[in-house]
Amino acid sequence: MRISKMRADVQALLFLLPFLLVYVLFTIWPMIKGVEMTFYKWTLIKKMKYLGWDNYTRMFQDQEFWAAVWHSTLFVILTTPTMIVLAIVLALIANRQSRLQKFYRSVFFLPSVLSVAVVSFLGLFIFQPYTGFLNSLLHLIHLLPADQEVFWLTELGLSWIALTLITLWWTVGFNFILYLSAMQDIPDDIFEAAKLDGASSSQMFWSITLPYLKPITKTITMLQIIGSFKVFMQIYIITGGGPLDKTRPVIQYIFQAGFRKNDLGYAATMSYMLFVILLVLSALQYWLNNRKEANA
Amino acid sequence: MQKRYGMMLASALSLTMMLSACSGGNGGNGGNDGNKGDEGSASPSSSASASASASASGAVSDDPTGGKKVDLSFWTLFSGGDGDNMQAMIDQFNKTHPNIQVKNTKLEWGEYYTKLITAVGNGNGPDVGISHTSRLPDLIDQGVVSGLDEVASATGVDWNSFNPNLLNATVVDGVHYAVPIDTHPFIMYYNKKLLKDAGLLGEDGKPVLEQSADGFVKFLTALKDKLPKNVTPFALSNSNDDPYRLWWALYSQLGGNDVIADDLKTAALDADKGAKAAQYIQDLYTNGYIKKNDPDFYKNFQSGTAAIMMTGVWATGTWESTKGLEFGAMPIPKIYDQEATWGDSHTIILPVTKKEDETKRKAAIVFANYLADNGAIWAKAGHIPSKPSVIESAEFKALPNRSDYASVAGTVKFSKPSTKNWQLRDNVSFKFLNEVWAGKMTPADAMAKMQPAYQKLLDE
Numbered sequence: 109m110r111i112s113k114m115r116a117d118v119q120a121l122l123f124l125l126p127f128l129l130v131y132v133l134f135t136i137w138p139m140i141k142g143v144e145m146t147f148y149k150w151t152l153i154k155k156m157k158y159l160g161w162d163n164y165t166r167m168f169q170d171q172e173f174w175a176a177v178w179h180s181t182l183f184v185i186l187t188t189p190t191m192i193v194l195a196i197v198l199a200l201i202a203n204r205q206s207r208l209q210k211f212y213r214s215v216f217f218l219p220s221v222l223s224v225a226v227v228s229f230l231g232l233f234i235f236q237p238y239t240g241f242l243n244s245l246l247h248l249i250h251l252l253p254a255d256q257e258v259f260w261l262t263e264l265g266l267s268w269i270a271l272t273l274i275t276l277w278w279t280v281g282f283n284f285i286l287y288l289s290a291m292q293d294i295p296d297d298i299f300e301a302a303k304l305d306g307a308s309s310s311q312m313f314w315s316i317t318l319p320y321l322k323p324i325t326k327t328i329t330m331l332q333i334i335g336s337f338k339v340f341m342q343i344y345i346i347t348g349g350g351p352l353d354k355t356r357p358v359i360q361y362i363f364q365a366g367f368r369k370n371d372l373g374y375a376a377t378m379s380y381m382l383f384v385i386l387l388v389l390s391a392l393q394y395w396l397n398n399r400k401e402a403n404a
Numbered sequence: 405m406q407k408r409y410g411m412m413l414a415s416a417l418s419l420t421m422m423l424s425a426c427s428g429g430n431g432g433n434g435g436n437d438g439n440k441g442d443e444g445s446a447s448p449s450s451s452a453s454a455s456a457s458a459s460a461s462g463a464v465s466d467d468p469t470g471g472k473k474v475d476l477s478f479w480t481l482f483s484g485g486d487g488d489n490m491q492a493m494i495d496q497f498n499k500t501h502p503n504i505q506v507k508n509t510k511l512e513w514g515e516y517y518t519k520l521i522t523a524v525g526n527g528n529g530p531d532v533g534i535s536h537t538s539r540l541p542d543l544i545d546q547g548v549v550s551g552l553d554e555v556a557s558a559t560g561v562d563w564n565s566f567n568p569n570l571l572n573a574t575v576v577d578g579v580h581y582a583v584p585i586d587t588h589p590f591i592m593y594y595n596k597k598l599l600k601d602a603g604l605l606g607e608d609g610k611p612v613l614e615q616s617a618d619g620f621v622k623f624l625t626a627l628k629d630k631l632p633k634n635v636t637p638f639a640l641s642n643s644n645d646d647p648y649r650l651w652w653a654l655y656s657q658l659g660g661n662d663v664i665a666d667d668l669k670t671a672a673l674d675a676d677k678g679a680k681a682a683q684y685i686q687d688l689y690t691n692g693y694i695k696k697n698d699p700d701f702y703k704n705f706q707s708g709t710a711a712i713m714m715t716g717v718w719a720t721g722t723w724e725s726t727k728g729l730e731f732g733a734m735p736i737p738k739i740y741d742q743e744a745t746w747g748d749s750h751t752i753i754l755p756v757t758k759k760e761d762e763t764k765r766k767a768a769i770v771f772a773n774y775l776a777d778n779g780a781i782w783a784k785a786g787h788i789p790s791k792p793s794v795i796e797s798a799e800f801k802a803l804p805n806r807s808d809y810a811s812v813a814g815t816v817k818f819s820k821p822s823t824k825n826w827q828l829r830d831n832v833s834f835k836f837l838n839e840v841w842a843g844k845m846t847p848a849d850a851m852a853k854m855q856p857a858y859q860k861l862l863d864e
Binding site: 151152153232236237238239240257259261262348350351352353364367368369370371 | 518521522524525542546547642643644695696697698699826827830831835836838839842844864
């Protein structure tokens with residue numbers, strides 16, 4: 109019995125080996141190598157000089173880095189709750205019995221298949237002044253006087269709104285699907301029982317649907333936080349991090365240090381800092397969830 | 405048991421996701437405001453008709469390889485019309501030099517330098533490459549480009565045949581590192597029809613414009629008053645490259661000498677001159693001569709709704725291929741004491757190779773010199789050739805418009821040979837000047853913030 113189990117394990121290992129090899133070579137090994145980089149002045153070409161902890165002290169004193177971390181955090185704060193609410197609302201709409209059900213599902217999901225560059229340029233076309241879709245629409249319905257323009261992309265507050273909206277539109281599809289499948293997993297007999305008891309539809313939503321969505325919401329929140337911290341491309345294309353670098357996310361700062369300033373050692377240092385931040389956040393969330401479950 | 409596997413899987417998954425957060429992306433050049441990068445905008449002009457103007461400096465040997473066949477790999481960053489013109493010149497060279505065959509690899513402009521630096525570092529670089537003059541010091545510092553003096557004298561390249569202003573910008577510590585093939589300065593374009601409507605076009609087809617600070621504003625005021633309301637007097641972007649180039653030009657016209665000192669280690673922005681130049685430009689924005697936050701100022705001029713515009717000479721080819729656009733080109737006005745403008749050059753470099761092959765290097769420098777000699781083909785996109793003899797040639801003179809601004813080559817104010825030119829520009833100058841253009845920062849304030857920011861960058 110034991111021997112055959114071992115044989116099975118060896119067999120499994122053999123099947124896993126090709127993947128493991130690639131995984132170690134291209135993920136694990138670079139991770140270790142990356143730690144080494146943080147202790148050097150390291151350019152695109154070669155490692156230049158051993159610096160000890162210099163990159164780390166520099167990072168802790170680098171106000172621009174912490175400003176960039178804050179911008180990414182702000183982006184997380186802006187997008188995570190709005191994303192969850194929007195995804196639930198869309199899922200509720202698509203979950204209703206209706207002839208348009210299939211239409212809703214595809215329409216809500218469709219933006220997710222676009223690439224980030226396409227989405228960003230669409231965003232530029234929508235939000236740009238004079239000829240952009242949004243300002244033209246506002247002119248058309250006379251919300252905006254004809255000789256005035258709203259500069260969505262160059263005013264700090266407005267550019268955060270524009271970035272949030274475009275990101276929501278682009279990525280809500282995936283979370284929407286997760287919620288939709290979670291809703292469809294809720295047993296029908298609970299709703300039937302509720303109906304027999306004379307519950308209104310809003311009562312059913314608050315007391316049945318929402319509690320059943322709790323586990324998936326935890327997962328989505330976690331994925332969303334990690335995902336939003338990684339924001340880079342749409343901000344890079346739409347505002348370039350401006351005005352005054354006040355929308356520049358941390359990934360852009362790392363990218364600039366590494367590939368514009370040719371300082372890969374420092375870029376690696378900041379990358380690991382971001383890694384630690386995300387690790388702590390995830391651990392915290394994990395711990396919070398587990399504690400609640402233990403109490404329940 | 406199953407649950408534990410699931411948890412392990414989940415944590416492995418999130419670990420991977422976090423890690424991939426840390427791997428840097430590979431972005432473009434960050435043109436985020438409809439600005440035309442200086443390579444991307446040339447016209448798709450037909451370039452087949454390439455009449456060979458034989459070597460202007462006849463001293464260069466046409467067959468430096470001693471009868472051996474040599475293949476040269478050449479990396480370029482040109483697209484559009486520039487790309488076509490370069491390919492035409494290469495084809496012509498290959499035809500006329502049977503022993504030297506050049507193979508062109510076109511790379512994306514946004515990732516060209518990163519790829520070049522990495523490839524040379526690994527010993528897989530090309531035999532011939534392109535560099536902007538402003539980027540050259542950085543490449544020298546990283547050990548990417550090799551000195552050319554020996555190979556140039558071995559093949560008889562005559563450095564005196566180049567425009568000294570362009571050539572000197574490629575000489576670092578007394579060593580020639582590059583063969584300039586052009587300069588692409590910041591100039592002014594005007595719409596002849598609109599200027600005529602405003603009564604500001606002279607008999608000679610040139611703008612009636614007094615070359616002074618007040619004169620230019622008067623000119624713009626007349627355009628604004630006399631032309632319909634939907635016409636932009638002066639098309640210019642509201643951020644990054646082009647207004648920065650105008651600032652650099654005016655700053656230099658005032659006598660400003662780069663933003664760093666000759667030691668290349670100290671920030672040396674002349675705050676008074678910088679603020680004066682910035683104030684002049686800020687007023688152009690606030691007084692409505694320049695359209696606020698114009699999403700695409702190229703398109704604005706191209707569609708005939710802007711009276712004048714300023715950008716690099718590479719736009720000439722684009723305007724020529726635009727139907728119904730009657731335009732003229734000229735140096736930017738002399739607003740202050742001395743003529744000066746922003747500019748850069750494309751140069752040919754010989755990257756460092758694993759083992760130096762003298763024959764290849766000779767062939768490469770002959771090729772580089774050939775490109776400079778045939779600048780009339782290259783000028784089709786709008787660039788100014790690097791050799792005065794080419795500018796005097798009948799072939800160049802036959803091209804319309806170019807001769808109107810070819811003189812600018814002598815007044816281009818290049819940046820000093822700092823390894824951080826692009827960083828100073830992208831990370832400091834753009835950042836604060838953009839705020840000035842948006843009217844959110846006073847010029848004096850901006851200068852006060854730029855100086856320490858330059859210094860911080862230089863110290864890193």
